[in-house]
Amino acid sequence: MIVMRRLLFFLWLGGCSTVVSGQDFGWWNTTHNWDGVSNWRRYLTLSPAYLGPNALPVPRVANARLEGSTRITLAGEGHFSSGDRTGNGFLEVDQPLFSERVALRVWYIPVEYYHMDATTRDARxxxxxxxxxxxxxxxYVGTQIQLLRDARGWPDLLFTTNLKTASGTHLSAARHTNAPAYYFDLSAGKTFPLSRGGNHSVRPHAMVGFYVWQTFKDDYLQNDAFLYGLGADLTLGQIMVTPALGGYSGYLNNGDRPVVARLSLESHRGKMVEYLARLQQGLRDFPYTSVRLGIVLRPFAGPAETPPANREK
Incomplete structure (x- = not known):
């Protein structure tokens, strides 16, 4: 009898748990006309227009020149749209490997805090x-290979291959994709001095590539995108100003064609600690205005490089 009572008690608890769980997501079932069968993931759209700002960001616009020494970037970011406000940390490490022509790049969003309104929540x-x-x-983990550097009559060429892990959390809140992605890019750039001393110069650069990420669609298991970017590094003494335009164009055309404009400033004083700031404005399929403020640590600091080293832009 005691065993029967305990069994009935646990069955009752299980039933209550199911009811509560159903009540918890009843609002979602009603809002999205859930068919009672499909997994909720099928209702998500894994495109930058319908995700948090750190889910599928537009990659950096590379300037085709490797960093000459170890570089560690620590920064905070804020992303602001009409229905989503997000703040996060940013960590990046550039480490030369074997020679000045190969480098490892690792970057990470350790944590973000987000606040969406109901309209944005339901749209996603x-x-x-x-x-x-x-x-x-x-x-993210990337390998960078300097194909050409300081070749007479040719621009510098840099090839990179990059992997996004599935470590991001809160897929149910449309914050990250919980799926891997990868992209390749080839950039070209050349520095033109504006003064005899080399303290003033301009470095136009361009990038093209291929970006792939997984989806939850049965008919299209992945989305393929053409990756592109343009920019110019303007060195004015110990300050570098970089305007850039970048984006990618997905195959599905479901909010997967983001374009962003960026303006970056960074000190180049030849010190162990440098400073950086970046303003980013989404122009299409990325509804955020973003700000980044941080520092750059160079443990083996020396005189500032000319032409400028490759950076996140």
């Missing part, structure tokens, strides 16, 4: 009722 089919919380970000 997110299941986070209050639309706010903390999420962990993705780890």
């Amino acid at each position: 089919a997110a299941r986070d009722y209050d639309g706010r919380g903390w999420a962990g970000g993705d780890v």
